[in-house]
Amino acid sequence: MMRLCVIPGDGIGQEVVPSAVRVLEKLLPGLEVTEAEAGWECFRRQGTSVPETTLQQMRECGAGLFGAVSSPSWQVEGYRSAILALRQSLQLNVNLRPVRSWPRISPRSDVDLLILRENSEGLYIGREYMQQSGNLAIAEAHISRQASEDIARRAVEVAVLRTSRRVTLVHKANVLPLTCGLFRDSCRRVLEEAGLRDIVDERLVDVAALQLIECPEEFDLLVTTNLFGDILSDLASHWSGGLGMAPSLNWGQGIALAEPVHGSAPDIAGTGKANPLAAILSSALLLRYHWHAGALADQLEGAVERLLAEISIAEMGGETTQRIEQELLLRL
């Protein structure tokens, strides 16, 4: 029995997640769905952005679909970003972000790459402090051999599934030889030991950013640290047609949380205009990488492809969320 913990969160998360769940239920009629709370509204009601019950539900199900949460851009006593707390508590140590061309909505037709981002350390461990003078702020970055090898093992798994022609390690070891050097060397060793020596390649992050614009079709699988992965994956998502088309998977051992890359979009929340495809394509990642149901993932992505070829989202007018869901269900 497959189980899914659904965490809609705030804003358009409440709109796109139910849509994605209905689509997933058509593909997996026996799916058992439970709903859990997280986010800013949850914090205001319960004083925590991720209640312990939500973590328990996630652990019991082993798979989740997260919408988006709103985060204040000022410091709020006791508030922690819900998605960061979920990633950390559930040890979702790798973030998988595919970027591919879709009919009409993408600015190019030949992009098909996947970014694997380390999800637990780097500059995002949250160790920031201000010196007493108030004139010097310091942030620590941690890179461990363990986490670097873990992401490299995931890279091997993905490279085999995709029959990758190239795996690119992205770093900045010329300026940060200890941290980025450890990342690069640990990853390289695991990939080479897995027999992928011939396709492993590396790029400094600044050059990688330029080439992701100049010649995105030349990349296949990119493996990088937390901050670089965050930035490069948003940048690369341009080629899929923007945030409404950008899915991701937070990937741990035996547990995974799918999540559209976009946020709660307060500017369109409640209007029905949110594109649910980022959330729907995130659930396809659960199918492919967590549930090992590649054929169902192909079926879902194939239906999205036909839908986009036949109907332009720009022409859908008002009720985009509902319309896309209906049109997709017809094509599944």
Ligand code: NAI
């Ligand atoms: P955002 O991703 O919510 O929105 C950026 C722009 O893209 C907006 O104009 C929005 O209308 C549009 N957009 C986003 N998703 C869309 C969709 N599915 N269909 C159509 N248009 C879409 O980012 P923003 O505005 O910077 O942040 C809003 C809130 O979301 C903030 O509170 C922020 O902290 C939070 N956020 C949460 C994330 C998460 O839960 N993982 C990620 C990014 C932001």
Ligand code: MG
């Ligand atoms: Mg981001």
